[in-house]
Amino acid sequence: MVNQKIEKIINEQINAEMYSSYLYLAMSSYCANLGLAGFANWLKIQAKEELSHADFMFNYLIERNGRVVLDTIEKPPLDWKNVIDIFEETFKHEQYISSRINNILTVALEENDHATASFFKWFIDEQVEEEATAADVLSKLKLTKAEGAALFFMDQELAKRVYVQPMLK
Numbered sequence: 001m002v003n004q005k006i007e008k009i010i011n012e013q014i015n016a017e018m019y020s021s022y023l024y025l026a027m028s029s030y031c032a033n034l035g036l037a038g039f040a041n042w043l044k045i046q047a048k049e050e051l052s053h054a055d056f057m058f059n060y061l062i063e064r065n066g067r068v069v070l071d072t073i074e075k076p077p078l079d080w081k082n083v084i085d086i087f088e089e090t091f092k093h094e095q096y097i098s099s100r101i102n103n104i105l106t107v108a109l110e111e112n113d114h115a116t117a118s119f120f121k122w123f124i125d126e127q128v129e130e131e132a133t134a135a136d137v138l139s140k141l142k143l144t145k146a147e148g149a150a151l152f153f154m155d156q157e158l159a160k161r162v163y164v165q166p167m168l169k
Contacts, residue, residue, distance in 0.1 A: 002064040006113050009104055010057055015071045016100055017054035021047040023093065026076040027086050038159030039083055042137075045163045052166050053123065060119055084146050087138040094134050098127040122168050
């Protein structure tokens with residue numbers, strides 16, 4: 001059984017993951033409206049991944065006889081200056097989510113909850129990948145100034161991303 005402190009912090013993370021999904025869907029819509037279908041695709045898949053993370057945590061709390069308490073999801077922004085701005089925000093957001101996940105692991109260890117610590121190890125590793133991927137796209141956008149043929153080719157490349165349901169180890 002999960003204690004109340006752990007239950008609360010995981011419920012807060014479920015909400016943060018749902019907001020992440022909402023944020024990336026808003027970004028996807030923005031890119032689609034610009035005619036950048038590849039960027040829109042990449043961000044929509046990112047939204048699906050974040051939703052799957054929330055689902056993993058939801059199921060984990062149920063499995064540990066915890067109670068899932070869903071909260072209001074904040075409305076995400078609707079507009080950005082450009083795709084560089086989007087990926088700067090994406091990178092910062094992934095760093096924020098990493099700090100939240102790291103905190104959950106810290107609290108789990110403080111509470112001597114090794115099951116939760118073990119469960120969140122996967123998310124720690126996942127966040128390394130999430131940050132690296134966002135940083136890579138951002139770096140390329142900045143290098144090319146997100147203009148002309150370079151933007152077109154990046155859009156084509158990001159269009160190739162396919163959603164694969166994440167698997168917990």
